[in-house]
Amino acid sequence: VNFVRREIPVIITIVVGFMFLLNNLVTIQVGDMSLATSVRELSTWVTIVSAFAVGLASVNLMRIHARNVSRQRDRWWLSVVLIATFVLFTFVGVLARTYNVAWAVQFNQKLFDNIQTPLGSAMFSIIAFYIASAAYRAFRMRSLEASILLAAAILLMLGRAPIGEVIWNQFPPIANWLMNVPNNAGQRAVLIGAAIGGFATALRVLVGMERGHLGGE
Amino acid sequence: LEFIKKLQSIDSRIIYAVVLVCLIVPMLFPIGIPLSIAQNTSSIYEIVEALGPNDRVVLSLDYEPASSPDVHPQSVAVTQHLLQRGVKIIYVAFWEAGPLFAEGLINNYTDQYNLEYGVDIVNLGFIAGRETAIRAFGDDVLNSAPVDFRNNPTASMPIMAGIRDAKDIDLFITFSGGSPGVLEWIRQVKDVHNIKLAAGAVTVSVPGFIPFVQSGQLIGLLAGLRGAAEYEVLSGNPGSAASKMDGQSLGHLAIIVFILVGNIAYIAERRSKKSE
Numbered sequence: 001v002n003f004v005r006r007e008i009p010v011i012i013t014i015v016v017g018f019m020f021l022l023n024n025l026v027t028i029q030v031g032d033m034s035l036a037t038s039v040r041e042l043s044t045w046v047t048i049v050s051a052f053a054v055g056l057a058s059v060n061l062m063r064i065h066a067r068n069v070s071r072q073r074d075r076w077w078l079s080v081v082l083i084a085t086f087v088l089f090t091f092v093g094v095l096a097r098t099y100n101v102a103w104a105v106q107f108n109q110k111l112f113d114n115i116q117t118p119l120g121s122a123m124f125s126i127i128a129f130y131i132a133s134a135a136y137r138a139f140r141m142r143s144l145e146a147s148i149l150l151a152a153a154i155l156l157m158l159g160r161a162p163i164g165e166v167i168w169n170q171f172p173p174i175a176n177w178l179m180n181v182p183n184n185a186g187q188r189a190v191l192i193g194a195a196i197g198g199f200a201t202a203l204r205v206l207v208g209m210e211r212g213h214l215g216g217e
Numbered sequence: 218l219e220f221i222k223k224l225q226s227i228d229s230r231i232i233y234a235v236v237l238v239c240l241i242v243p244m245l246f247p248i249g250i251p252l253s254i255a256q257n258t259s260s261i262y263e264i265v266e267a268l269g270p271n272d273r274v275v276l277s278l279d280y281e282p283a284s285s286p287d288v289h290p291q292s293v294a295v296t297q298h299l300l301q302r303g304v305k306i307i308y309v310a311f312w313e314a315g316p317l318f319a320e321g322l323i324n325n326y327t328d329q330y331n332l333e334y335g336v337d338i339v340n341l342g343f344i345a346g347r348e349t350a351i352r353a354f355g356d357d358v359l360n361s362a363p364v365d366f367r368n369n370p371t372a373s374m375p376i377m378a379g380i381r382d383a384k385d386i387d388l389f390i391t392f393s394g395g396s397p398g399v400l401e402w403i404r405q406v407k408d409v410h411n412i413k414l415a416a417g418a419v420t421v422s423v424p425g426f427i428p429f430v431q432s433g434q435l436i437g438l439l440a441g442l443r444g445a446a447e448y449e450v451l452s453g454n455p456g457s458a459a460s461k462m463d464g465q466s467l468g469h470l471a472i473i474v475f476i477l478v479g480n481i482a483y484i485a486e487r488r489s490k491k492s493e
Contacts, residue, residue: 023245042220047353047361062286109324113321120282121285124283128236132236135472137226140483141480149482157469157473160443164469179424204339
């Protein structure tokens, strides 16, 4: 049982991992079979498995909220709203996408344009107010480092907002320098560090040393 | 001293109210603050200007309603410019909401530009699988999207004729609200197939993508709503993004004023304590 549960997934990981890795480096063709074709086929499998994952997540979401309603947990009525919305969007979506029913196609687009998009946009826009309040409280010249951060933030805001250029035409070049030199250097350091770390982790997974993704240590 | 202390802890509701007024008033009464164009924006504009009616561009709409206020105006501005140039547009999405944004754009412009679906424009829909799906799309476009969002087979569409992999497409632009997005497109399609790739991103993500612009892996980068406004102005189609720039300017100014007030009060209090 242990072999099936532990070793077979590791063997699959090693074989598939090396197939993807080799496909980037060499061309292997044996008769009608080629490594590139096999890798392409496996990529399609990922799409199919991912689609199933979306279905599984939907079922799980419904189970959790149905339980909230049946046990009348705190704010259970919010779960009712979620379930009703889910059923409505799914029903209209299936009619529109699978059966191409004309009214459903239009209604589906209207639901998206007039409910989902404005609600999502509103949530995103609220961040602006929190940022304003948080910036006012957090940006204090308590130390040299905090003062440098504060100066960079103000210069960048003035350089990026059109009004900054009206106040002084040198704000945009200063903001560009901040983005292209200090920011770029920091971002590159982070990216290269993360890439080396990612490569080391990938190698450990490939040779079966890293088994965290299988639930092991 | 009491007043100075108060200036250090202004009620959040006052800050919210001032920012709200600064955002709304310029939308109702536009000021018309001039807008300069960033090099990263004009790079994309110039590439699109060089395209013609036989060229095909993939626009990957990788965002959701929450990030759409920052990114969707970019898709609108670029779509309009491409259609003015007569370039064929292939929409695809690796985020679930992308296809509905694409449908909205197609519906908006079909009559205006006399578009024939499947010939001038197509919506390939959402492809599940995140980064792996992006790689699969770059390696084999038709196999990744055998049917479009409207359930039509893509292989028989004139717009898809002759397309095997990413190299057969003239330009890719990913509009990204997060991951999967710009980074995945760079490492799975740009670097593998050596294609022309540009990007539009939410403002907060832009600093992270600057190294890829400098390395040439991205030929241009639209930075949030401001990037969309710049593109609208450049392409001669001032729209919703440009009209919001005055509000963004005054909003930024209000935040800066609050920060300065807080710091002046903080320094004044520290000095008075020292003198005591």
